[in-house]
Amino acid sequence: MTTIQLAGLLIVLSFYGSYFAKQRLQRTLGISTDRLGRGNKPKKTLVIEVSLKITTFSMAGVQLGSIVMDTRWISFISSNALRYTGIAAALAGTMIFIAAMATMKNSWRAGVDAAQKTELVTDGLYRFSRNPAFLGFDLFYLGITLAFCNPVSLLFFVLCTALLHLQIVEEEKFLISAFGAEYVKYRKNTGRYVTLFLKQASSR
Structure with a gap:
């Protein structure tokens, strides 16, 4: 296994391992973290979440397949500089994702959750982004796709990032109904992805 393959594998395992570790920790506290496609929700929300x-x-x-089969699959990117840039982006995305989960504490959920009581978190990374966990996902997906780019990984990158954006829109609708004026005020002061793009993000 090459150095870049090893780096990619460790990052992928760290990203998904942190997600399942958080889920397991919350399960011991009686919290059901995975709410994707579960519960009484609008049909559109359910379709997006299941997809x-x-x-x-x-x-x-x-x-994982792209990493293991790196030297055998058709690769769109051969530049080592660009591939290692992808590794750096994936690592940054993983760190942002883990930090976002830690900041959310026991209010962390995957999917819209109207059944369980949660708090509106606006500190830490959430001062600079309304959706830092999704930002972490996007960077992670982009990075691994750059490092191990083939037709299949590129297709799934496009599908995943598009669905993540649709999920953000659905969750923000729910947050308005759940937290009202408090969330509306927060949304005005904090960008959907990063505060630098506040005007564009808030207008969508």
């Missing part, structure tokens, strides 16, 4: 769940789980398999 996202299937696609992201498939993406994990595609990423």
